[in-house]
Amino acid sequence: MENSCKNVYITTPIYYVNDVAHIGHAYTTIIADMLARYSRLTGYNTYFLTGTDEHGQKIAQSAEARGKTAKEYADEVSGKFRKLWDDFDITYDKFIRTTDEEHKLGVQKAFEKMYEKGDIYKGEYEGFYCVSCETFFTEKQLVDEQFCPDCGKPTNIVKEESYFFKLSKYEDKLIKWYEENEDCILPRAKKNEIMNFVKGGLKDLSISRTSFDWGVKLPESLNEPKHVMYVWLDALMNYVTALGYGGDEKNMDFWPAKVHLVGKDILRFHSVYWPAFLMSLDLPLPDHIAAHGWWTRDGEKMSKSKGNVVDPKEVADAYGLDAFRYFMLREVPFGQDGDFSQKALMDRINSDLGNDLGNLLNRISGMSGKYFDFKIDSKDVVKYHEKELNEVQEILDNVEKYVFNMQLNRYLEDIWKILTIANKAIGDHEPWAKMKDGKTEEAMALVALITNIMAKVALLLDSVMPEKIAKIATSLGLEINNESYNKLIVNKELIGETTITKVEQLFPRIEEILLEQAKPTEVSKTEVEEKKPSKKEEKKETQEEDNLITIDQFFETTLRIGTIVEAEEVPKSKKLLKLQVDVGEEKPRQVLAGIKEFYSAESLVGTQACVVANLKPAKLMGMLSEGMLLAAKDEDGLCLIRPEKPKTNGTKIS
Numbered sequence: 044m045e046n047s048c049k050n051v052y053i054t055t056p057i058y059y060v061n062d063v064a065h066i067g068h069a070y071t072t073i074i075a076d077m078l079a080r081y082s083r084l085t086g087y088n089t090y091f092l093t094g095t096d097e098h099g100q101k102i103a104q105s106a107e108a109r110g111k112t113a114k115e116y117a118d119e120v121s122g123k124f125r126k127l128w129d130d131f132d133i134t135y136d137k138f139i140r141t142t143d144e145e146h147k148l149g150v151q152k153a154f155e156k157m158y159e160k161g162d163i164y165k166g167e168y169e170g171f172y173c174v175s176c177e178t179f180f181t182e183k184q185l186v187d188e189q190f191c192p193d194c195g196k197p198t199n200i201v202k203e204e205s206y207f208f209k210l211s212k213y214e215d216k217l218i219k220w221y222e223e224n225e226d227c228i229l230p231r232a233k234k235n236e237i238m239n240f241v242k243g244g245l246k247d248l249s250i251s252r253t254s255f256d257w258g259v260k261l262p263e264s265l266n267e268p269k270h271v272m273y274v275w276l277d278a279l280m281n282y283v284t285a286l287g288y289g290g291d292e293k294n295m296d297f298w299p300a301k302v303h304l305v306g307k308d309i310l311r312f313h314s315v316y317w318p319a320f321l322m323s324l325d326l327p328l329p330d331h332i333a334a335h336g337w338w339t340r341d342g343e344k345m346s347k348s349k350g351n352v353v354d355p356k357e358v359a360d361a362y363g364l365d366a367f368r369y370f371m372l373r374e375v376p377f378g379q380d381g382d383f384s385q386k387a388l389m390d391r392i393n394s395d396l397g398n399d400l401g402n403l404l405n406r407i408s409g410m411s412g413k414y415f416d417f418k419i420d421s422k423d424v425v426k427y428h429e430k431e432l433n434e435v436q437e438i439l440d441n442v443e444k445y446v447f448n449m450q451l452n453r454y455l456e457d458i459w460k461i462l463t464i465a466n467k468a469i470g471d472h473e474p475w476a477k478m479k480d481g482k483t484e485e486a487m488a489l490v491a492l493i494t495n496i497m498a499k500v501a502l503l504l505d506s507v508m509p510e511k512i513a514k515i516a517t518s519l520g521l522e523i524n525n526e527s528y529n530k531l532i533v534n535k536e537l538i539g540e541t542t543i544t545k546v547e548q549l550f551p552r553i554e555e556i557l558l559e560q561a562k563p564t565e566v567s568k569t570e571v572e573e574k575k576p577s578k579k580e581e582k583k584e585t586q587e588e589d590n591l592i593t594i595d596q597f598f599e600t601t602l603r604i605g606t607i608v609e610a611e612e613v614p615k616s617k618k619l620l621k622l623q624v625d626v627g628e629e630k631p632r633q634v635l636a637g638i639k640e641f642y643s644a645e646s647l648v649g650t651q652a653c654v655v656a657n658l659k660p661a662k663l664m665g666m667l668s669e670g671m672l673l674a675a676k677d678e679d680g681l682c683l684i685r686p687e688k689p690k691t692n693g694t695k696i697s
Contacts, residue, residue: 052297060120069355080506094139099274103257152289169202213319230378300329336380361557365508421537427488601657602696610644627693635668
């Protein structure tokens, strides 16, 4: 494994505490755990970091909706993540939380250093802000002139005083880094996407907020108590604050990271913002930023409304944690989207794990017990089976290169080629026939060959399936440690003499699915609103027969008739009109509608419209909007949806 030192630092993203852990979180964490276990086995000082990202407007809003403080809510969800990783025996060295005091101090230290360097300055920002993504977008980037291009949720126009990071200053340096480091972003195709983005030009990045206060405050030296840091600056810094940056710095010798593992949806933050921050702080850049794909279920996008979200704990409990780990790592090439199905998982368990791996161990146990009282001696293996040993060694010489190039499925495919060599050798050499012919020495050499192959495979699979491999190691009399790794893998030696111990069947055959198939479940109006799809997704999903809602779900949205009693233009806005709409309540509601291009303010006064009356109020350009007007838009323009005849204000639409 190429590395300039004996230290290896591996990180997952820190998970945002706005939901429970799902299969995507488990996938990232299992990959990181595999890399960490593998690094320790091969002799590297390893530091493995995971944790939770707990600041930002979205968390504050989610907490408020649940009647909790932001810290109470963050404590609750962060605790669930940590418990799941503990249940999954994830071998992290540190679980960081962005609410940790040491982290806050480190982030403030970094902000101060970048400010003193001249890379941070004060200004004012106005733009379309997506609370869910914690990101600003230009008007051109929006879908249907309103919705976030990443998550499809509505954006708000935000104007506020802000500190900016001179991201534009680092444009050329970033491109140089990409060009000089072939594998700095994996898969390589993703690097091309990022390079094209940066070559398109970088704007300075707004890195503070004044519209909410749930975040890390700016350093006291700046005397700006109303500002909190942009959540992505806060979050990305965790990778160095976890090592003590800005504090005792006791583990900073693990920096730079060997691998930052991230989902493809947050690759831009990690491969543009993060290296620019590091350049500003005069810190080395990571070796690899590796972005994995998303998971579907049975060929469909997962969603709460479909009831098909995969709970990783349920799957692991039903099918076994090690089987789940193997499936996730083997099933899909890293970087591509994967599909989870119980049928595919069962096939992997019954075929790869049961027939190929588990059955081979049974054959070792059976042959050694029947012919040699479970005692194995490797002294004649080279004499009779040099051909098979060379075939195995040729694979071993190449298999490890796949690990830190994130070709984990290839790593496992090649290990299974070794198992095929072992199973084939038994059929080719027929130890039962050799025993019948009195060729005991040859029969022992064959059983010892298979035992040695299994031992070498066990060492390489320990990082993938640690619980099951521990049982295989017990059966072979093998210790899973760096000493054994160096002996059997690096130095190409054999295990010598050993005694085989019988173990229980490792992967019993599974004939029927063990978990109930997904059933549609009802979701709250808030969940529906928060998960509004992008335009492309919307078109695709409307074509699917199962994209249906219940009548109860429909009635969770309250639609009423309202009369527009006042209307005026919003200064500095090309699209917004400020309306006062009477929906039969004590006083009219203020609604900001993006219809200025199609209606004049005067033409709307006294007319009626259909109003979404139970929409959560939102701020647009600093003004409160307490509803939404229904409209239809095509190539001929936009028109409001109106009642055919005048109706009493507040009349419910059903």
